[in-house]
Amino acid sequence: MSLRLPPLKTDRLTVRDFAPGDFDVVHRILDLEGNFDAPASREDRRNWFDWSIMNYNAFASLYQPPWGERAITLKETGEIIGVVGYSTMFHPLTEMLEGKSPAQAKWHPEMGLFWVITPAHQGKGYASEAARVLIDYAFDNFNLKRIVANTDFDNLASQGVMKKLGMTLSRNEDGEPKWFEVLGVLEQD
Numbered sequence: 001m002s003l004r005l006p007p008l009k010t011d012r013l014t015v016r017d018f019a020p021g022d023f024d025v026v027h028r029i030l031d032l033e034g035n036f037d038a039p040a041s042r043e044d045r046r047n048w049f050d051w052s053i054m055n056y057n058a059f060a061s062l063y064q065p066p067w068g069e070r071a072i073t074l075k076e077t078g079e080i081i082g083v084v085g086y087s088t089m090f091h092p093l094t095e096m097l098e099g100k101s102p103a104q105a106k107w108h109p110e111m112g113l114f115w116v117i118t119p120a121h122q123g124k125g126y127a128s129e130a131a132r133v134l135i136d137y138a139f140d141n142f143n144l145k146r147i148v149a150n151t152d153f154d155n156l157a158s159q160g161v162m163k164k165l166g167m168t169l170s171r172n173e174d175g176e177p178k179w180f181e182v183l184g185v186l187e188q189d
């Protein structure tokens with residue numbers, strides 16, 4: 001198993017580790033122009049960013065998969081146009097899919113995906129292209145059983161990415177936990 005994520009290339013993109021000089025653009029994409037509920041302050045994002053970079057080696061040395069966010073860059077120019085990564089999702093989702101209520105279902109971790117593309121580059125297929133290379137890497141290198149993503153009912157763009165990736169989408173009509181309304185699941189064949 002290869003534990004340290006190498007730069008991953010697609011036709012148009014490179015998905016690579018953050019470098020220290022990427023901070024300003026990552027902060028802009030995640031906190032200044034994004035439409036997330038709770039953007040981080042510059043200081044909090046800085047701490048998260050430094051922690052992310054330290055974790056690349058830390059996870060590998062602990063024989064963990066390469067959790068964490070990476071930069072999405074255009075192959076042609078090197079411009080950072082987004083952020084994508086493997087996130088730990090801790091929730092009751094698979095048991096809920098099997099029909100259990102949130103109260104009955106046991107919580108457990110899953111490997112999830114996170115994605116964001118800067119507005120100027122949205123609608124060009126970049127999120128799905130970047131996510132696809134991470135999925136292929138995880139399925140090929142960790143023999144991962146499945147990968148998931150979650151989003152809000154009204155985040156149709158994120159649901160569009162899930163569909164394009166071939167995920168099966170389910171709605172959590174109970175509305176609890178609140179942060180988990182739509183679930184996408186992709187099983188390895």
Ligand SMILES: CC(C)(COP(=O)(O)OP(=O)(O)OC[C@H]1O[C@@H](n2cnc3c(N)ncnc32)[C@H](O)[C@@H]1OP(=O)(O)O)[C@@H](O)C(=O)NCCC(=O)NCCS
Nearest residue numbers: 115116117122123124125126127128151156157158160161
């Ligand atoms: C979600 C996001 C990453 C999508 O990025 P993107 O590069 O524009 O997505 P893609 O171009 O790869 O689109 C993938 C599919 O979703 C569809 N889609 C994209 N935006 C859409 C929208 N606003 N409404 C409906 N469908 C949409 C596309 O049509 C495409 O499907 P198709 O090729 O079959 O037409 C981007 O909108 C974003 O950064 N949003 C803010 C951050 C965010 O919400 N992240 C998810 C957190 S859960």
